[in-house]
Amino acid sequence: MSEEKIGVYICHCGTNIAKVVDVEDVAEWAGNQPNVEVSREYKFMCSSLGQDLIEEDIKEKGLTRIVVSSCSPHMHEKTFRTACERGGLNPFLVEMANIREHNSWTTDDKVAATQKAKALTNAAIERVVHHQPLEQLPVEINPNTLVVGGGIAGITAALELANGGRHVYLVEREPSIGGHMAQLDKTFPTLDCSACILTPKMVDVGQHPNITLLTWSEVEKVDGFIGNFTVNIRKKARYVNEEHCTGCGICIEKCPFNVVDDIFEAGMGDRKVIYRPFPQAVPKYPVIDKENCVYFQKGKCKACEKFCPTEPNSIEFDQEDEILTVDVGNIILATGFQLFDSTNIPQYGYGRLQNVFTGIEFERMVNASGPTDGKIVLRDKKTAPKSVAIIHCVGSRDENYHKYCSKICCMYSLKFAHLVHERIPDAEVYNCYIDMRTPGKGYEEFYNRLLEEGTHFIRGKVAEVTNAARKPEEEGKLIVQVEDTLIGRQRRVPVDMVILSPAMEAQPDSKEISQLFKMGCDFDGFFTERHPKLDPVATMTDGILIAGACQGPKDVPDSVAQGAAAAARVAGLINLGTVMMEPVRASIHQEECSGCRICNNMCPYNAIVFHADRKVSEVITALCQGCGTCVAACPSGIISGAHFTNDQLFSQIEGILWDVRPEKELVSA
Amino acid sequence: MKKFAYFPGCSLEKLALSYNNSSVETSRMLGVELQELEDWNCCGATTYFHVDQLLAYTLVARNLAMAEKEGLDLVAPCSACYKNAYFTNKYIKEDADLAEHINYALEEDDLQFQGKINVHHVIEIFVNEIGVEEVAAKVTNPLEGLRVAPYYGCQIVRPKHNGMESENPQFFEALVSAMGAEAVDFPERLRCCGGSLIMTSRHAALDMVRTLLQSAVNCGTDVIATACPLCQVNLECYQLQVNDEFGTNFKLPVLYFTQLLGLAMGLPPKKIGIGSELVSVAPFFKKYLSKQVS
């Protein structure tokens, strides 16, 4: 029998708990347990009145420990800890028993649920006796931030922070920032020229004193924790010296070799072997494509070096990758998306039938600075199509490929329809869709505009695209076979060109990236947010945030919003200056330490040091994250984890087994 | 000699006798023995499923059980028989309840099915078991310069849901190339011929046949190669009726792929049933023989 005075509170949670658990019975039973001074049941413990109950009881009855049997600690641990504090108790002297998510929400069996509620409450009662007051540790936050990904979301986040006076490292895998938005021609629904609205931001980033721009770079290693991350970044060799290069572009002009540009031009156009992805690239420094460079492969050419006008020469064939190490307080991932590969759906003919294009190929085609100077033409690069079919939902909303809706395809399909009308005024345009999804601001009006422009809308998912003509009017055309569901008839629509609207997918290496940053991603590869409704930019790992299409399919306005939200969250943390670390951490009983040093290498945070003079190990409190690895590893069992001591855990277990323990241990009712 | 339990199916007795003979002969020449299953019964095609599902599976299971008794995998030349056998086999393996019901009935014929064998289509034997290279090696009279349209039909590739395999299979083209012929890029190669609809919904089926024939003709086909007796009968025997119905003038030869293979391997035409067609194969033969001479 200890001298602690425990207050036990059983919550009804309205009917959530009370419908299944006999809360009065549990409260009464708890009141008879050892060390329990007062036991109550109440409708809503998390309400102000409920919290007041705790506060008042602490003050009036001199309670020293609190047990609240209610919902999951995820919900209200903070609420009850704060209530304790207000009552004058250390917040770590409260223990919650989850009799909702772990009990009343899992069964309809009232008898079993009440019995389990008693067990869980008893476990908390027996454990809380062994709780010790603990203090949270403040840790300083490094005011620098790392933003991974230079698309519109990453650019927004970087600018928000930089304009607020904070330093940002922006890492981008490609030679230039801009992401997929740089590939577009016009953006829906305003039909703004994409480059016109994006490039000023890109220039801002390039010139900003607070942004260190690292393009053609990738993150290789991430160590540390919130406020204190150490990141290794590989700056790949451009083979161009950034200090001397003036960006004149003569090397690009003089390079004698062309290759198909699979990335920026989506295979629709060429680039040189030494190249800038597009004219407005930031930074302006070109990059040499080592795998296709004749000098690197065969030792000849060197035309770029010969013609480079700078003194000293900016071309450096012997340049090596650089590894940079940066210290940051927070990391924002804005790594973007890729498009679904339409060759996976052979019945649409992509790759087999010539004039079937994917959305991104069409984007490059209509782009004024693209491979066809903005003219809509067939693969022969000459003929303008007289009829175009646009197929929605390629790879989306399909159990065979991706179950989700990609959110943007209806809108960009409408945009394509508009562009065809604009550039080829007499063309017949057919949009084949399952549902028309236009929820954003101005989006439904955009759909209306397309109706007025004379687009033919066929409500039906296209079954196949074929070149097997059956009638004279189908000869030489691509035939789109679809059920026009609104009239209930199968139609064969002969067209010159077919455009597929593929699904938005996560990047192919998103699983590896999420492991690198120690956070999670879902089965589709999109990064997992902390809460789908209330916390879309944070992750379960403190200090790592996400923004943009890497979190889920979305359009530019939403990506910008998320980028800004992530930046605001980070700015708030930096403003505080410190973050309170949970006091759950390990400590070594040095008198009993044998100096075996097994724990030293086990620690993932390098938080254990060995004192060679005294031959004992010690945990550096500030670095310890309370993972518990050393506690489990120590062969002498002399490392204890605060708030998870052996005494606490064993009494919790004994508490649960109250009704199967030997008679003498049970307390008389 | 690799042995398989051969399930000919009702059509191969008379209607598609040439398919039967040519399959057995050509596979024997390539080291595979197709041993006819003793006392096999009709698989029920699609019609049995119109009446009762469990009974339909049971009928098919009897044949599977007999093959299992011999310890041999089952091979079927007819796509409908193949589809029924393949899926009955699959479902019995997956569903213990179904297996119990079926084995209860099979007891009456002293049979039980444990799900230990696999089911193949005759074309799979050539493509997978024997292999396209082996086939090519044994071709003595390649069908050079002959344009053959490989017609898969439906039930070889569907409802097996193998993604690319179901929507863009290439194995039949590979086999045709192995025979030395030119595999025509036949866009309607996976489209249904109508099957039994030719009797129950005649006009619809004739229209489907016409679409296929027209497409093959548009591609400059010399002969259509099929792998199912229903497809062959629909495409060939009913060609005259298609002409009557739609005023077309089709005279396109349709042969079983095993007959073409037999020719390529030097078998005498009579032995592989050439000559039993309603649509004369004379134009195809003329071209074939002229290539042989040169």
Added chain:
Amino acid sequence: MATKPTFSQEISNLLYASHGKPLKNCIHCGTCSGSCPVANFMDQTPRRLIGMINADLKEDVLDCNTYWFCASCYQCNVRCPAQIDIADVMYAVKRYSIWHKTYKDDLVGPTFSETFVKTIIRSGRSYEPLLAPTYMFSMGIKEVLQEAHMATQMMLKGRMPVLPTKIKRLDNFKNMIRRIIPMGGAK
């Protein structure tokens, strides 16, 4: 208290052994009808049939000829984004209409199927000539003559089965069937 199942529930029950997702998952995209080679010959497209089933329009469904035109090509199955086994639905409604003996008068399919099945029960093998009467009567004179002409030609080429065949262990076979369904008076 037991309640009578709705029509859509009845059809869903028939699909209990199906390997696809339930009928109510249909998003009415129209891929099935777009792929169907016979869609334009049907009263209602396959997708519409599923819609009608889901809406419990029993009489309208039984009045359609949609499912009797299904050739079991399975193109719809392979492409359906909701992974519904549509060919199975067609089979199920066929069975339902045969059991309830409710189908359009001019349809050949039901009689054809029943005759086919009876032939198999009687002998273990099918026999095409027996099937001829089931569809000959639905055709006009011209078509009958065409069929007869074709049949004669095939007989001359040795491709027409002359006599019906029987399996050897026919009695066991019939007992086997009886273990699944009592055959009543069928011998």
